[in-house]
Amino acid sequence: MKYILVANWKSHPGSLDEAKRLLVGLVKQSANFKKLHTVIAAPNIFLDLVGSKIRSIGVLASQDISLIPKGTHTGETTVEMLKGLGVKVSIIGHSERRKLGETSDLVSKKLGQAIREGITPIVCVGEDAHDTEGRYYEVLNSQIRSSLEGLKKTDAKKIVVAYEPVWAIGKSAKDAMQPNDLSQMVIFIRKVLTEMFGRNAADQVAIIYGGSVEPGNARELLKSGAQGFLVGHSSLSAKSFVEIAKAILNK
Numbered sequence: 001m002k003y004i005l006v007a008n009w010k011s012h013p014g015s016l017d018e019a020k021r022l023l024v025g026l027v028k029q030s031a032n033f034k035k036l037h038t039v040i041a042a043p044n045i046f047l048d049l050v051g052s053k054i055r056s057i058g059v060l061a062s063q064d065i066s067l068i069p070k071g072t073h074t075g076e077t078t079v080e081m082l083k084g085l086g087v088k089v090s091i092i093g094h095s096e097r098r099k100l101g102e103t104s105d106l107v108s109k110k111l112g113q114a115i116r117e118g119i120t121p122i123v124c125v126g127e128d129a130h131d132t133e134g135r136y137y138e139v140l141n142s143q144i145r146s147s148l149e150g151l152k153k154t155d156a157k158k159i160v161v162a163y164e165p166v167w168a169i170g171k172s173a174k175d176a177m178q179p180n181d182l183s184q185m186v187i188f189i190r191k192v193l194t195e196m197f198g199r200n201a202a203d204q205v206a207i208i209y210g211g212s213v214e215p216g217n218a219r220e221l222l223k224s225g226a227q228g229f230l231v232g233h234s235s236l237s238a239k240s241f242v243e244i245a246k247a248i249l250n251k
């Protein structure tokens with residue numbers, strides 16, 4: 001199995017020059033990325049640039065997908081445009097988009113759109129708080145079910161589920177989820193997927209983790225059974241992103 005490594009640049013870097021520098025750093029070290037399923041999810045404005053250099057690194061992703069069809073829709077980026085730039089993967093339902101009002105219902109519609117358009121969806125789920133009573137299990141259960149609503153059993157293998165507990169995002173390695181806790185969550189997510197799609201299909205869904213993955217904790221976190229990472233802040237430095245790739249390869 002090849003591990004998945006996703007860079008989620010979010011709304012960074014702040015300029016085209018910085019984006020170019022980051023990309024040069026990644027291309028120089030591309031040998032490390034080739035042994036993984038490496039994905040760069042860049043802001044739409046940098047997709048053209050990243051797309052022109054992505055071949056030696058991996059595949060190009062968008063951070064969202066629009067449901068709006070081709071036409072006169074001011075401010076929208078259509079799927080057709082994304083595909084034209086070489087986008088093969090889309091992050092869907094990231095917690096930062098959910099915070100802006102994106103519901104699981106909308107996430108499920110975007111998921112359907114991605115499947116129809118032949119784009120691999122990375123569907124993000126995760127609880128806001130890891131409370132001591134374990135209520136987060138129920139939160140996650142209903143979020144997974146509603147976000148994947150309508151997904152056919154035969155399409156389940158086409159998706160990636162990114163478990164991203166909101167409380168662990170944007171911190172540092174010491175505040176990230178611990179490997180033991182993460183393995184419980186991976187087992188739980190697989191169980192929910194099994195109830196929804198059956199054992200065979202559920203086993204084919206890749207489950208990755210995101211939330212303060214850094215060079216210092218990547219190796220330990222992989223012991224959880226997660227099949228890769230969605231990396232935010234540590235993907236904005238070529239050096240640390242390469243170190244994470246190496247940590248996965250040397251696990």
Ligand code: PGA
Pocket residue numbers: 008164168169170171210211212213230231232233234
């Ligand atoms: P982080 O972000 O690595 O900065 O915690 C992860 C994410 O939000 O995708």
